[in-house]
Amino acid sequence: MKFNEKAIVLRGFNYADNDRIIRLLTENKGKSSAIAKGARKEKSKLRxxxxxxxxxNFQLNSGRNMYTISQAEIICPFFGIKNSLEGLMTATLLCELADEFMEEGNPDRESNDLLLRVLYMMNDRQSGWGELELYFEVHMHILNGIFPDFYQCVNCGSTDSGNSVKLDLDNGGVLCSKCSLDRKKAQVYPMKALFILDAASKKSMEEILSESWEVDSLLAARKIIAQFSSYYLGKELKSRKLFEQTIISTE
Structure with missing residues (x-):
């Protein structure tokens, strides 16, 4: 069966001599795999x-294990993102997050729309990469029903955590100073980071981008949600490691 489907290319790898297998986030069929035969040839129209x-916009043919791409027309190449190393690495992280969080063949229009909105915003603004990455990751947690409890201590229920907290990944939240006394080696995070995470979960992208957060607090918020993502997925993302080594280490 042949049909057309709009999709974002999340990742890809070479196959055989001139083919390429890619992972797509489609508009109607969720995450799907497809093969682009001959796409690595210099004159390929699919390249x-x-x-x-x-x-x-892809024309896809149904196959036994994956789709075959027969035609493709670019809707948006996102050059505004790709022309910046930080933008490219941030968007690569977003695509890997989407790929890891979503199940193959399970339609998820909300996640598709979320990724598209963030990518278009990144492409248009060419700034605010950190805020938009945080917004996307927070909302992927929300859509999957796993957003951590940052509003109270998951052990005693106290909403008075002082100026800092420690994470309790197993129970999906944070610990107050009293309940985390036995975790002396655990990383301490400022309350300001939790306020940022709360804002990212409730405000629009435009509102998030208008905020003037301290760099250190924003970085702490991103590290917190990253730890919960790694715990939920059971792995650290390759693109995040590279991002941290290349971008965050220089900030």
Whole structure:
């Protein structure tokens, strides 16, 4: 069966001599795998449309294990993102997060729309990468029903945590100073980071981008949600490791 589907290219890898297998986040069929035969040939018409972080309209043929791409037309190449190293690495992280959080063949229009909105905002503004990455990751947690409890201590229920907290990954939240006394080696995070996470969960992208958060507090908020993502997924993301080594280490 042949049909058309709009999709974001999340990742891809080479296959055989000239083929490429790509992971798509489609509009109607969720995360799907597809093969682009001959796409690595210099004159292939599919070559640019199947690049990672590209939004394209694909003509797909149903196969036994995956779709076959017969035609593709670029809708948005997101050059505003790809022209910046930080933008490219941030968007790559978002695509890997979407790929890991979503199940293959399970339609998820909300996650598709979320990724598209964030990518278009990144492409138009070409700034605010950290805020938008945080917004996306927080909302992926919300859509999957796993957003941590940052409003009270998960052990005693206290809402008075002082100026800092420690994480309790097993129970999906934070511990107050009293309940975390036996975790002397655990990382301490400022309450300001929790306020940022709360804002990211409730405000619009436009409102988030208008905030003037301290760099250290924003970085702490991103580290917190990253730890919960790694715990939930059972792995650290390759793109995040590279991002932290290349971008965050220089901030």
């Amino acid at each position: 640019e449309a199947i690049e990672i972080i590209t939004y394209s």
